[in-house]
Amino acid sequence: MTPERFSRITDMLNHRQPDLTLCLDKVHKSNNVSAIVRTADAVGIHQIHAVMPDRGMQVSGNTASGSQQWVQTVKHRNITQAIEHLKLKNMQIIVTNFSDKAVDFREVDYCQPSAIFLGCERDGVSAEAIALADKQITIPMIGMVQSLNVSVAAGAILYEAQRQRQLADMYGINKLPEAYCQKLLFEQGHPIYAKACRRKGLPYPKIDELGQIKANREWWALMRKPADDPGNIS
Known part of the structure; x- marks a missing residue:
């Protein structure tokens, strides 16, 4: 070497950052999964989680640009199993969701151990995840379309988490x-x-x-x- x-x-x-992670709630499009893994690697995510009850998650090598070699993926059969696993690690469960309870994603303290849940392309985060969440977040939008591609949403949230953690000197050790x-x-x-x-x-x-x-x-x-x-x- x-x-x-x-x-x-x-x-x-x-x-x-082993205490910062994502959980993909039945996100099934391989190009989106790969783009999320690539962004996760870029901001220092060590491990992501995925709820995939029906079939294995596939990561496209072209989209991920090799980042799948550096970011571990832990698969779960259902959302309850995933949340129980993450809560045992003392992580706050944060879900992306449009609701009256959701706050601007920039208002959350990501310096705490955090697991951010992102929903599938059609249905969003599952009702089970929302019911078990500690916080709900949303990304403000002022255009005609009120949703973002899941990989774009992941990027926005992760870079806010990175910004907060850099200010808190949480990188470098x-x-x-x-x-x-x-x-x-x-x-x-x-x-x-x-x-x-x-x-x-x-x-x-x-x-x-x-x-x-x-x-x-x-x-x-x-x-x-x-x-x-x-x-x-x-």
Whole structure:
């Protein structure tokens, strides 16, 4: 791994916000999902959630521009399961909804642990999510059409959350588990060796403070054995 790539990945990890997330409530159009994932990566979202009871969520590589490699997706069978999971993480549940209870999305404190729910393209956020929400938000509009594409709405809300968190100096400190960071650094910094580890059944080695592989002689010996070596474990 080059020093430049190590620095870039490390900087990305230092800006991830594990206590800020999105939950897609049956958003099914792959181009919208991909655009949301791309924006999530851009503002430092570590993980998004998706309620997909009928079929698997697909992310278009072209629209996501590779961001799906950096943002985890957790799938849930139903909205209750998703909200219970997020409340266990002490997140406030925020839903986008047109109602008398909804406030301007800029009035919410996103520096608190927050899960923002976005609804499907046709029906919006489900009634179940609205009933279980802590807050309802809306994006003010003064045009003839009173709705935004879900990926555009996600972008507006996430950049407001980013603005608030930057003002509160919440970026720049790594808040992610060390095991996750080590795994990502190895897989994304040394992809050929990572593939070989999976093929040979070898454990991932540690990555040192310079981004290089830190492994003992036995590990290197097993890694270097050719595929046709009878002693090879692959």
